[in-house]
Amino acid sequence: MARFTFPLTYPRTVMTSAPDTALSGKVLAADGTPLKRSLNRALRRQKLRALALIAPLLIFVLVTFIAPIGDMLFRSVENQIVPDNLPETIMRLESWDANGNEMPGEDVFEGMYVDLALAAEKKVHTRVGSRLNYEESGMSSLFRKTGRKVSRFETDAYEDALRALDPIWKEPATFADLFQNAEVAAALPFAARTWKRWSTFVTEEGDDPRTQKLEPYLSAALYYDLRDNDVPASAPAHLKAADALAAEITPVALIPEFLDAEEDWADAGNWRVIQTYAGNYTNGYFLNSIDMMKGVDGAEMRPENERLYITLFVRTMIMSLVITGSCILLGYPVAWILANLPARTANMLMILVLLPFWTSLLVRTSAWKIMLQQQGVVNDTLVWLGIVANDGRLALINNQTGTIIAMTHILLPFMILPLYSVMQTISPTYLRAAKSLGANNWTAFWRVYFPQSVPGIGAGSILVFILSIGYYITPELVGGTKGVFISNRIAFHISSSLNWGLAAALGAILLAVVLLLYWAYDKVVGIDNVKLGG
Amino acid sequence: MADSHAEDAFVEFDRVQKSYDGENLVVKDLNLSLPKGEFLTMLGPSGSGKTTCLMMLAGFETATHGDIRLDGQPINNIPPHKRGIGMVFQNYALFPHMTIAENLSFPLEVRKMGKAQREAKVKHVLEMVQMGEFGGRRPSQLSGGQQQRVALARALVFEAELVLMDEPLGALDKQLRETMQFEIKRIADNLGITVVYVTHDQTEALTMSDRVAVFEDGRIQQLAPPDQLYESPENSFVAQFIGENNTLEGTVKEIKNGIALVQLDGGGLIDCKPVNVTKAGERTRVSIRPERVEFDKTRLHADAHTLKAEVLEFIYMGDIFRTRLRVAGKEDFIIKSRNAPDQVRLEPGSEIEIGWLAEDCRALDA
Numbered sequence: 092m093a094r095f096t097f098p099l100t101y102p103r104t105v106m107t108s109a110p111d112t113a114l115s116g117k118v119l120a121a122d123g124t125p126l127k128r129s130l131n132r133a134l135r136r137q138k139l140r141a142l143a144l145i146a147p148l149l150i151f152v153l154v155t156f157i158a159p160i161g162d163m164l165f166r167s168v169e170n171q172i173v174p175d176n177l178p179e180t181i182m183r184l185e186s187w188d189a190n191g192n193e194m195p196g197e198d199v200f201e202g203m204y205v206d207l208a209l210a211a212e213k214k215v216h217t218r219v220g221s222r223l224n225y226e227e228s229g230m231s232s233l234f235r236k237t238g239r240k241v242s243r244f245e246t247d248a249y250e251d252a253l254r255a256l257d258p259i260w261k262e263p264a265t266f267a268d269l270f271q272n273a274e275v276a277a278a279l280p281f282a283a284r285t286w287k288r289w290s291t292f293v294t295e296e297g298d299d300p301r302t303q304k305l306e307p308y309l310s311a312a313l314y315y316d317l318r319d320n321d322v323p324a325s326a327p328a329h330l331k332a333a334d335a336l337a338a339e340i341t342p343v344a345l346i347p348e349f350l351d352a353e354e355d356w357a358d359a360g361n362w363r364v365i366q367t368y369a370g371n372y373t374n375g376y377f378l379n380s381i382d383m384m385k386g387v388d389g390a391e392m393r394p395e396n397e398r399l400y401i402t403l404f405v406r407t408m409i410m411s412l413v414i415t416g417s418c419i420l421l422g423y424p425v426a427w428i429l430a431n432l433p434a435r436t437a438n439m440l441m442i443l444v445l446l447p448f449w450t451s452l453l454v455r456t457s458a459w460k461i462m463l464q465q466q467g468v469v470n471d472t473l474v475w476l477g478i479v480a481n482d483g484r485l486a487l488i489n490n491q492t493g494t495i496i497a498m499t500h501i502l503l504p505f506m507i508l509p510l511y512s513v514m515q516t517i518s519p520t521y522l523r524a525a526k527s528l529g530a531n532n533w534t535a536f537w538r539v540y541f542p543q544s545v546p547g548i549g550a551g552s553i554l555v556f557i558l559s560i561g562y563y564i565t566p567e568l569v570g571g572t573k574g575v576f577i578s579n580r581i582a583f584h585i586s587s588s589l590n591w592g593l594a595a596a597l598g599a600i601l602l603a604v605v606l607l608l609y610w611a612y613d614k615v616v617g618i619d620n621v622k623l624g625g
Numbered sequence: 626m627a628d629s630h631a632e633d634a635f636v637e638f639d640r641v642q643k644s645y646d647g648e649n650l651v652v653k654d655l656n657l658s659l660p661k662g663e664f665l666t667m668l669g670p671s672g673s674g675k676t677t678c679l680m681m682l683a684g685f686e687t688a689t690h691g692d693i694r695l696d697g698q699p700i701n702n703i704p705p706h707k708r709g710i711g712m713v714f715q716n717y718a719l720f721p722h723m724t725i726a727e728n729l730s731f732p733l734e735v736r737k738m739g740k741a742q743r744e745a746k747v748k749h750v751l752e753m754v755q756m757g758e759f760g761g762r763r764p765s766q767l768s769g770g771q772q773q774r775v776a777l778a779r780a781l782v783f784e785a786e787l788v789l790m791d792e793p794l795g796a797l798d799k800q801l802r803e804t805m806q807f808e809i810k811r812i813a814d815n816l817g818i819t820v821v822y823v824t825h826d827q828t829e830a831l832t833m834s835d836r837v838a839v840f841e842d843g844r845i846q847q848l849a850p851p852d853q854l855y856e857s858p859e860n861s862f863v864a865q866f867i868g869e870n871n872t873l874e875g876t877v878k879e880i881k882n883g884i885a886l887v888q889l890d891g892g893g894l895i896d897c898k899p900v901n902v903t904k905a906g907e908r909t910r911v912s913i914r915p916e917r918v919e920f921d922k923t924r925l926h927a928d929a930h931t932l933k934a935e936v937l938e939f940i941y942m943g944d945i946f947r948t949r950l951r952v953a954g955k956e957d958f959i960i961k962s963r964n965a966p967d968q969v970r971l972e973p974g975s976e977i978e979i980g981w982l983a984e985d986c987r988a989l990d991a
Contacts, residue, residue, distance in 0.1 A: 528732035
């Protein structure tokens with residue numbers, strides 16, 4: 092075979108042009124601009140157009156998917172409601188010895204009085220109580236009941252005394268003007284902060300703080316400051332008069348008032364919880380999620396009888412693995428048959444595989460209840476066949492067996508479909524080739540066919556495992572108490588206990604576990620070994 | 626037709642029939658035997674039953690009727706993996722998840738051969754197909770021609786005495802195909818193996834084979850060495866299928882001294898060699914190779930019959946000239962002439978007279 096030889100001049104022309112570009116180091120386009128830049132410019136418009144085309148979907152995904160996940164992750168550490176509403180208490184609790192069994196002193200109660208009264212006026216004291224109740228039960232009712240009574244405390248004595256001294260103290264404007272003086276505001280920090288919180292709240296409500304009716308705790312805060320601090324020289328006369336009066340007033344003891352409202356205020360444990368959860372952000376939800384808690388000296392394990400979540404996580408993992416395993420065992424032969432049948436028959440049988448998708452999940456799960464219960468179809472059949480005795484009927488539902496059976500059935504199509512589409516691409520000639528080379532049926536399958544179907548198993552397993560690890564409805568319906576997953580607990584916290592922070596932390600851990608498994612899978616099997624189809 | 630009971634038969638098909646649906650026979654009464662070391666090609670259009678025969682021999686299809694014998698033993702009931710027949714598949718069927726060396730080692734592993742011995746054999750066979758340095762690659766990293774060599778090596782590595790090849794060169798380009806034809810033939814001759822080769826490419830069949838079996842409609846139409854097949858086709862299907870052919874239809878006028886005089890339907894009398902005709906009055910299809918047609922009267926017998934022809938088209942093809950003529954009312958009569966210094970280039974539109982030696986013109990079945 093003679094090869095066509097190029098005329099000699101052809102290589103020569105190529106060679107003369109080559110050194111030009113090599114010397115300048117830059118390849119130029121026809122108009123003299125660097126080729127790279129003109130290529131980028133040409134591509135940029137294409138990229139922008141492509142981006143504009145996918146923009147609606149991108150925005151949709153960001154808004155409806157990424158943002159909620161971000162919000163969930165944020166909620167799992169967020170704790171702002173406590174420092175926002177109990178700043179005075181938290182400040183004063185810093186110097187309290189949390190390890191002792193003594194309840195805090197009068198000064199802490201003074202802070203709590205102002206915080207609680209303001210919270211009660213804002214009607215958020217119950218929410219603060221609920222938040223703290225997640226950590227220590229009883230906190231909710233403590234805050235609710237005391238919040239109701241805090242307005243009836245004897246502390247309006249301070250207000251009355253001030254007004255008796257000078258009627259100017261009846262005017263909200265007096266307070267407003269007073270704290271505009273920076274020196275005064277600095278000398279009376281507690282009163283200034285309280286005035287600021289109150290006036291901000293009033294403004295937010297749409298009222299003018301200069302005309303709004305004053306609350307007794309404003310005067311109380313002013314009294315505590317006058318008692319503890321000196322009034323600057325630039326202070327107006329009525330404040331100086333009030334300062335003089337403060338020395339004479341008998342203070343109202345707050346501890347008896349609080350204990351009268353709710354005697355649990357004497358419990359040092361409650362105060363310890365407030366101190367522990369004082370920060371804007373907390374790892375408390377996460378510690379809770381792994382059966383730990385924030386103690387005085389950092390994290391510690393919960394008592395045995397309160398542990399729950401690690402067991403649930405482990406159970407969720409193990410049962411998901413079992414479900415994935417049984418899906419492989421049941422799905423592989425089905426996918427094999429489908430892949431090796433003529434297309435017409437395979438399509439018809441494929442409808443049977445897809446049929447469950449067209450039935451409501453609830454209906455399918457409820458059907459399993461009928462099948463598996465003690466007097467159900469399966470047990471009846473076993474008794475009739477004489478395999479089990481009538482008084483020894485199997486407990487197939489409301490336990491782990493029930494969950495595994497029902498979920499294997501529900502998730503089976505997710506295993507069969509990727510397996511089928513991968514198997515379809517495996518040519519039957521490979522098996523023939525293996526047999527012609529001397530392999531018996533089993534060796535041909537195991538050494539030649541199976542390795543090629545592994546990507547399908549991988550894809551199916553990832554699908555089934557990730558779906559089942561987050562499954563909720565089926566375990567809820569057929570799982571009883573022993574067969575529920577971590578998701579059921581998350582659902583409980585979302586809809587019943589309303590502890591969204593804990594739900595978010597559990598969800599975040601679940602997400603992390605899935606990502607970790609995905610990473611491990613990538614390391615071991617290789618994610619490019621996963622095929623959903625040809 | 627082939628004699629099915631040769632004494633030294635290595636592979637033998639004895640009255641084999643095959644039907645897939647119970648209504649139509651794909652293979653009708655196949656009798657074929659080949660001796661050890663023969664390179665036999667099954668040639669035929671698609672659907673002619675050649676691949677089915679190969680699959681029955683390999684054990685992937687079962688014969689509906691009849692016996693297939695290997696070395697005298699009936700193998701109908703022996704599963705494919707126990708037949709010890711090497712096979713090269715159309716798309717090579719190299720296992721994609723194994724390296725080349727693992728692919729080659731596979732048949733040895735299932736035969737429980739020791740590691741050292743396996744490695745030596747794999748190395749040897751890889752060198753035989755000139756792929757020595759590719760043992761560590763995956764099939765997807767090789768070109769089509771290289772995969773083809775590996776597939777061949779895999780069929781040979783366990784020292785099968787019979788190797789089947791199912792259109793192994795179908796996916797290669799022309800040049801590579803020609804190289805590989807030569808290569809396969811060389812290796813097969815060196816090893817002395819028996820090869821049954823299936824193809825629909827007649828050039829391939831003619832260049833490689835010791836004998837060619839032409840399949841059509843589930844039957845062997847002719848089984849002969851390539852030169853006989855080309856020069857003495859036994860029926861008009863073979864004549865048409867192998868090489869280029871001019872056919873003319875007519876009626877036998879008389880048969881005398883081993884020469885048949887045929888009256889063509891389009892007018893004109895010609896001399897032919899009677900092959901499938903025995904008596905005057907029979908319909909016949911006359912077949913003549915384009916390169917055996919003469920238009921130089923001086924090179925024909927003085928008393929030979931000639932036909933008038935009009936030149937329609939002259940095609941310069943480099944090594945040959947190809948001229949299309951109108952002969953006896955047909956416009957697709959081709960003659961080929963060698964591009965020699967003294968060769969005449971026929972002008973389109975000119976009238977010529979053509980003729981041939983009577984033995985080059987075969988009167989076949991109608």
